[in-house]
């Protein structure tokens with residue numbers, strides 16, 4: 001009897017279906033360090049017709065499908081458990097750049113940094129900037145609702161999605177929205193796909209809003225001996241009528257790690273590193289940066305430095321972007337949390353993070369997008385140490401409970417995937433989870449799209 005692999009091989013062009021042992025290993029992981037799996041087959045799609053064929057066969061044979069972009073996700077969202085790893089990376093064409101409408105339509109495998117470079121060459125800007133932008137794809141960014149440093153001023157991927165094409169299980173194609181800004185027409189299916197983590201259907205095209213490229217950008221680094229002062233500077237800057245494009249934070253433990261990697265020459269006795277950027281017209285940027293420098297100096301910073309050339313700015317960004325990988329210097333593995341909080345809760349939450357680290361005897365370096373309230377406390381550990389693993393798991397739950405108590409939630413930009421699924425009921429009411437299940441059943445009645453991700457299909461009352 002023919003298998004789904006035979007059916008896929010017969011329906012798709014030669015070379016699209018991979019079943020060799022190396023491919024099954026290579027497509028079994030994502031950017032997190034805790035989860036992996038293995039598909040029964042990898043399907044490399046190059047055009048929508050191939051996605052339709054794959055999802056038709058998957059539905060007929062009740063085969064699970066695990067969509068995948070660059071697999072830089074940190075929550076196990078693309079990790080396969082048998083079935084088909086559906087790889088969108090080869091679909092990487094920018095289909096239409098409409099400079100008059102400030103819209104671009106792309107295939108899902110376009111790499112975020114490639115899109116940014118292409119639009120910037122025309123004087124335009126696509127603001128969402130996950131630190132993984134040199135790897136991550138637009139399909140993955142949309143499916144996770146990716147954010148990044150510039151979200152304080154410009155919003156996350158969600159704010160840029162204006163239209164989609166997607167293939168549903170069984171092969172039906174849906175189209176929603178388009179290259180226009182406003183719509184008051186029915187349910188917004190495009191937005192439903194943002195953050196859906198591949199559980200509803202497979203994105204094959206995305207239309208994104210662009211903005212004119214800000215003509216000038218300036219960068220300030222400030223170092224604070226007191227954590228409270230660093231957190232308070234956010235409100236001071238905003239209250240001064242300045243909306244920076246970036247307001248990033250790293251604590252002492254993160255600084256220790258990146259100092260080794262990036263050699264910034266940071267002085268001792270620093271509790272927090274704050275990176276601030278303002279963008280816009282050159283004169284306005286100049287005036288805002290001067291004000292920011294003065295506010296930081298008056299607000300307790302021991303060092304305030306402006307990056308006066310591209311090289312220094314790049315060095316600061318390299319340091320910021322290398323923080324996540326550089327935590328590997330502390331312990332072999334890490335669990336990156338992604339809590340999102342009301343801005344007013346930042347100081348008490350940072351203190352709570354320190355208490356949790358002490359209470360559970362774990363290392364918890366923390367960095368994040370302090371301007372928009374999105375913090376990444378990272379539990380670093382050695383997976384061979386069972387006792388430490390148990391403490392890490394308890395600390396992770398304590399962190400989420402604390403974030404919810406402070407009026408926040410468990411993910412600002414990484415999504416839930418497999419990693420945080422069990423903790424979802426701490427932040428999402430049971431009634432909402434019931435609605436999620438019913439909504440999924442409308443799009444995916446056989447339950448083959450990225451099964452087991454985000455929430456369980458079985459109803460459990462917590």
Ligand SMILES: Cc1cc2nc3c(=O)[nH]c(=O)nc-3n(C[C@H](O)[C@H](O)[C@H](O)COP(=O)(O)OP(=O)(O)OC[C@H]3O[C@@H](n4cnc5c(N)ncnc54)[C@H](O)[C@@H]3O)c2cc1C
Pocket residue numbers: 030031066067068069070071072073074076077078088108129130131132135136137138139140141142143144145146147148149196197198199201202203204324325413414450
């Ligand atoms: C060093 C590092 C830094 C990071 N920094 C950030 C950051 O600053 N901000 C941030 O938001 N994230 C960050 N991430 C996480 C990650 O890069 C993002 O979640 C990104 O959006 C994932 O894109 P991807 O193409 O790799 O998607 P994948 O990891 O391949 O997939 C992610 C999810 O999208 C689904 N998916 C992928 N393609 C499709 C499609 N065509 N149709 C339907 N579903 C699809 C998958 O099933 C999965 O659920 C970082 C990761 C790393 C490793």
